[in-house]
Amino acid sequence: MESVHRDDQELLRGQLTAFFTARPYAMPPRIHASVFVGTSLDGFIARPDGAIDFLPHSPEPHGFEEFYATVDALLMGRKTFETVLAFGGAWPYGSKPVFVLTSRPLPPAPEGAVLERVSGTPDEVMAQLRQRGIQHVYLDGGQTVQTFLRAGRIDQLIITRVPVILGAGISIVGALDRDIQLQHVATRSFPSGLVQSEYAVLPSP
Numbered sequence: 001m002e003s004v005h006r007d008d009q010e011l012l013r014g015q016l017t018a019f020f021t022a023r024p025y026a027m028p029p030r031i032h033a034s035v036f037v038g039t040s041l042d043g044f045i046a047r048p049d050g051a052i053d054f055l056p057h058s059p060e061p062h063g064f065e066e067f068y069a070t071v072d073a074l075l076m077g078r079k080t081f082e083t084v085l086a087f088g089g090a091w092p093y094g095s096k097p098v099f100v101l102t103s104r105p106l107p108p109a110p111e112g113a114v115l116e117r118v119s120g121t122p123d124e125v126m127a128q129l130r131q132r133g134i135q136h137v138y139l140d141g142g143q144t145v146q147t148f149l150r151a152g153r154i155d156q157l158i159i160t161r162v163p164v165i166l167g168a169g170i171s172i173v174g175a176l177d178r179d180i181q182l183q184h185v186a187t188r189s190f191p192s193g194l195v196q197s198e199y200a201v202l203p204s205p
């Protein structure tokens, strides 16, 4: 009789433990957000008029393909999206979903593109992507990176510096009201003179 009683207690304890540890409405984990950009030595991703002619077109591999294979989706600002559209030719992102940040309607999607318009604060946008099951997103665009970096929503920066000084342009970071601490992960240099550094963004204190 006593052993039956102990079994009942253990069963009840197991059920209570399962009840309190189950998280039926738990959200998936925070999205990992990465930036992979080319900049001038003085930190500009484009000239003041948006031109990116200073970025090399050489076929030298510098890790982009490997990085791109790890992302589930792209999140880009409307101006970067328009730059990509202006390139013409085949849509470069294949069937990977591209979320375009904009307050305006999107033009018709290029053939084969999976496009979606998003807007809101960085937290709201990341929540929308998280609902879609995105785990690793690639952010692109100056204003976009600046806003999400300031909001603490970027985890990884891979910056490939081109050996040129522009003196003015669209900054990768922009004005900040506090320092953003980084942890250096790796730096690689390439025969063409490109120097690529990878950083983890540390949480703000």
Ligand SMILES: NC(=O)c1ccc[n+]([C@@H]2O[C@H](COP(=O)([O-])OP(=O)(O)OC[C@H]3O[C@@H](n4cnc5c(N)ncnc54)[C@H](OP(=O)(O)O)[C@@H]3O)[C@@H](O)[C@H]2O)c1
Residues within 6 Å of the ligand: 036, 037, 038, 039, 044, 045, 046, 049, 050, 051, 052, 055, 076, 077, 078, 079, 080, 081, 083, 101, 102, 103, 104, 118, 119, 120, 121, 122, 140, 141, 142, 143, 144, 145, 147, 170
């Ligand atoms: N060097 C590189 O590797 C590299 C990489 C990417 C881009 N670029 C260059 O950078 C330039 C574009 O950068 P950019 O700083 O001008 O602009 P951007 O970040 O590409 O786009 C800015 C636009 O995104 C929209 N946006 C941003 N945050 C939003 C939010 N939270 N909610 C809703 N909409 C939001 C707004 O669009 P609306 O005005 O429509 O609302 C805003 O005007 C281009 O010249 C591009 O070629 C260079």
